[in-house]
Amino acid sequence: MSVLALGSASPLDLPGQARPLLARLDPRSRVMAALVFAAAVVWCQSVAALLAALGLAAGLALLARLPWGTTMRRLLALEGFMLLTLATLPFTMGGPAVVHIAGIGLGVEGLHRALIIVLKANAVVLATLALIGAMELPALGHALARLGLPLRFVALFLFTVRYIEVLYRQYARLRLAMRARAFRPTACLHCWRSLGHLIGMLLVGTLERSERIHAAMRCRGFDGRFHLLDEHRPGRLDWGFGAVQAVSLLLLAALDVM
Amino acid sequence: MAHIPDGIVSVPVLVAGAVVSLGGLGMGLRRLTPERVPKVAVLAALFFVASLVHFPVGLTSVHLLLGGLAGVILGWAAFPAIAVGLILQAVLFGFGGLIVLGVNIANIALPAVLMGLLGRRFLARPTLAGIIAGGGAVAATALMVAVCLALSGREFLVGAKLLVFTYVPLMAVEAVFTAAVLGLLVKVKPEALEMSS
Structure with a gap:
């Protein structure tokens, strides 16, 4: 197992098993899907919509068959990263105090803001790991080239x-x-x-x-470019996936506005 | 937290980060002539691997950024090299978000290139060059991350100030380390340091 393989199913490793649904998508679709999802999540502001987004991301993780242990460790590391920045929010944002620790009130607004950030960050990371992280990296490179x-x-x-x-x-x-x-x-x-x-x-x-x-x-006459020989075309699966994602994100936006 | 996750930074900061990153990538790619691609890539790979090595400091551990060293050896070409590393860390390990990628690249690559180029002027004294490039790049990155947070909302101001202090151990390790490596390179492989001219 190499340092870069997230452990997701490379088709060669799983004789006799079907490839995960996400692995059958065009790499470009996966990159675009991750970017659009992340943008939508960053735009959302309500806890309900962000919980739904986290649910969607978890669904993507299941579709990509991400390994549970590694994925959880990545998410825990993310909470660790954010701890310092977020821990100060309840003290600095004011609002009515909900809890008192050592005589200092934890403001409700700060807690709310911290919760929103945690949900956003986790949803984006989970979706990114599922959509892009589980991809073979040369495929990702080619997708980036095809995306311009x-x-x-x-x-x-x-x-x-x-x-x-x-x-x-x-x-x-x-x-x-x-x-x-x-x-x-x-x-x-x-x-x-x-x-x-x-x-x-x-x-x-x-x-x-x-x-x-x-x-x-x-x-070998290298001139600073790799010529891309594979001709991927988005297939029906890609359009279908894109449509489902578009509908999900519209529902998410509706939930957020409500 | 040199890798800012998604959901914290405000839109103007996101746009500014993206603009700086694109500018830096443009500068870097223009200097990345075809014959330098393999060299820059192998070094980018090395910096990625080195960032997986955790240095114990007290009860916690830090991992090196090595931006300053990359800046000394690669000059502006360090910008795309660092961008590749950050993209990989974001998509493989979830270090940093997707939409803030521009901000994160700017925060790490810009100080790396500028402090690296500054450090190059002092290569006659590798220890000084290492402290300037290694320690300086980490300090500037810490400052830029803190400014990004502070500009995103007043409520982050306290957290941003605290954050700067958490970089102090890394700054020390990175300065010592960069000085040691530059000393080694000047002795063993001085031609490697001529690359970015």
């Missing part, structure tokens, strides 16, 4: 994805070698320096590797 991103940027993206795998394996090898010599990460200068040397080693090796790649690519 500069080919040079897409070439950079595809190259990077390829070499993350290679470098991660190299990193894991070095880390294993350190562990074999009884290295344990703790907060001390020696430890920081050892990790620094680890990444420095990777960097020097990487720079040399990049020279070899450059030479090899030049032999």
Whole structure:
């Protein structure tokens, strides 16, 4: 299992099983669906609509067959990120106090605002993991190119994805070698320096590797672009999915306005 | 929280972030000549992998951003390289939202490029260059994230101020680390530092 695979079903891993519904969509549809969903969620302002949006995102996660454990860990990490920013809101936004902690009232407006942000952030992340994260990354790169991103940027993206795998394996090898010599990460200068040397080693090796790649690519006439040979066309499934999503988001907007 | 999730930042800040990001990507891509694509990509991959390494600090741990180092080695080409990394982190790990991607790219890549270019002027003294590029980029990122939050609503002001303090350990680790790596590069592979000229 590689560092980049979210663990979602790649068709090769599941002999005899049908691919998840989302995996059969055109990659472009998935990217567009994620962007439109995120924009709609950011626009919504009511708790009811955002709860519904979170429900939709959970539905997408089921359709993509996201692995439960990993997904929950990602969402927990997200709550951790937001904790500091959101924890201050109930104290700073005023409104009638609902709870008193150590003599300081927690304002109802701040709690409401914090709840809205938590719902929005989680809904978007869950939908993004389902729609884009579970996709194979080269497919994502091609979708970005077909959606009009500069080919040079897409070439950079595809190259990077390829070499993350290679470098991660190299990193894991070095880390294993350190562990074999009884290295344990703790907060001390020696430890920081050892990790620094680890990444420095990777960097020097990487720079040399990049020279070899450059030479090899030049032999093959590389001009900074990858030519896209696959011809995806959105099929009936894509139009159907798009229609269902459009209706869901309109209902969401209606719920929000009510 | 260098990766702002969706739902916090206000629309004007979103637009400003997107404009800055597109401008920076334009600058970066123009300098990303075909022969440099493999080199920039391999380094972008390295920075992505390095950001998975957690450094223990006291009871918590921090992961490196390495933006300053990328800026020193790649110059403006660090902008698209960092953008690729952030896109991957957003879609694979849910670090940062989709609609705020422009803001997040601007907050991390712009300080990386500017402090990196500043640090390059001091390469004769790698320790100083590392402190300027590594520590400086993290400090500027912290400041920009805080400003984005504060501009999105008065209610975030207190949280934004607290946030700046949480970056102090990372700033220290990153300054030490960048200085060490630059020292190593100047000794072992000085030609790598000529790339962005």
